Amino acid sequence: MSTRIAFLKGHGTENDFVIVPDPENALELPPAAVAALCDRRAGIGGDGLLHVVRSAAHPDARHLASEAEWFMDYRNGDGSVAEMCGNGVRVFAHYLQRAGHAGEGDLAVATRGGVKSVHIDKEGDITVGMGKALLPEGDVTVSVADHSWPARNVNMGNPHAVAFVDDLAQAGNLFSAPPFTPATAYPDGVNVEFVVDRGPRHVAMRVHERGVGETRSCGTGACAVAVAAARRDGLDPAVTGSPVTYAVDLPGGRLVITERADGEIEMTGPAAIVAEGEIDADWLAGLETVNP
Numbered sequence: 001m002s003t004r005i006a007f008l009k010g011h012g013t014e015n016d017f018v019i020v021p022d023p024e025n026a027l028e029l030p031p032a033a034v035a036a037l038c039d040r041r042a043g044i045g046g047d048g049l050l051h052v053v054r055s056a057a058h059p060d061a062r063h064l065a066s067e068a069e070w071f072m073d074y075r076n077g078d079g080s081v082a083e084m085c086g087n088g089v090r091v092f093a094h095y096l097q098r099a100g101h102a103g104e105g106d107l108a109v110a111t112r113g114g115v116k117s118v119h120i121d122k123e124g125d126i127t128v129g130m131g132k133a134l135l136p137e138g139d140v141t142v143s144v145a146d147h148s149w150p151a152r153n154v155n156m157g158n159p160h161a162v163a164f165v166d167d168l169a170q171a172g173n174l175f176s177a178p179p180f181t182p183a184t185a186y187p188d189g190v191n192v193e194f195v196v197d198r199g200p201r202h203v204a205m206r207v208h209e210r211g212v213g214e215t216r217s218c219g220t221g222a223c224a225v226a227v228a229a230a231r232r233d234g235l236d237p238a239v240t241g242s243p244v245t246y247a248v249d250l251p252g253g254r255l256v257i258t259e260r261a262d263g264e265i266e267m268t269g270p271a272a273i274v275a276e277g278e279i280d281a282d283w284l285a286g287l288e289t290v291n292p
Helices: 031-038 086-098 219-232 281-290
Strands: 004-012 015-021 048-054 070-076 105-111 114-120 126-132 140-144 147-155 159-164 191-199 202-209 213-215 244-250 253-259 264-269 272-280
Touching (some): 004 086, 015 031, 070 086, 086 105, 086 219, 086 272, 147 219, 202 219
Parallel strands (some): 070 105, 159 191, 202 244
Antiparallel strands (some): 114 126, 202 213, 253 264
């Protein structure tokens, strides 16, 4: 291993990521190392880490190599593995374009949530095919302090609980995960979205992402919110035969979410690379001694 490891820093509507290109999956990135890299004081800082690997080189994605050359091995900021990250896919695609691995037009990206279809337009916005939402049955309640709200259970490859509130301030600081019931609804934890209306087919949200805390943006969360808002508003494209689009404002910017008549959901928004540099491999290796 060389003494330096390349990295980049990027964000999608201010959901920020450490990007580690590693095409042949040669790096060991245990949870402690990922958490250290994402630490905003002692590391580079980010809501998560995008490990850029060829699908054929990673055991979790080899079965997808015939469909997508590149695998987004996504990790949460605490080092835990996650199925998918919508903003992360946009930043991942933007990196591939910057590195010369992709151009304008269509691209397939493998994730633990399946292969995602991506379109990079000439203006720079990136649209990601997020798949179909699953709407598990059963009542769910989320709470903050003395307030409780019914929540819509939406699965976008990862679990979400969407609560409509009167004021986004009611969500509190979102440092810790809002309690939910029943516990059996989300055995592996959940992303919790708090939502207010801003106008016709226009909402705003805050989110607690499991393993991270409050983030400036969450792509799968914005999709879950758009689906929950559409159902609340009596709109189901599978029934009407017409797509429905919601503008979703997050603290870090706006995402545009469209649910098509076939149930497929598309998310459109920006992505940016803001810096690149090198990680000291000796520092990274030393973390294994400090955090065995």
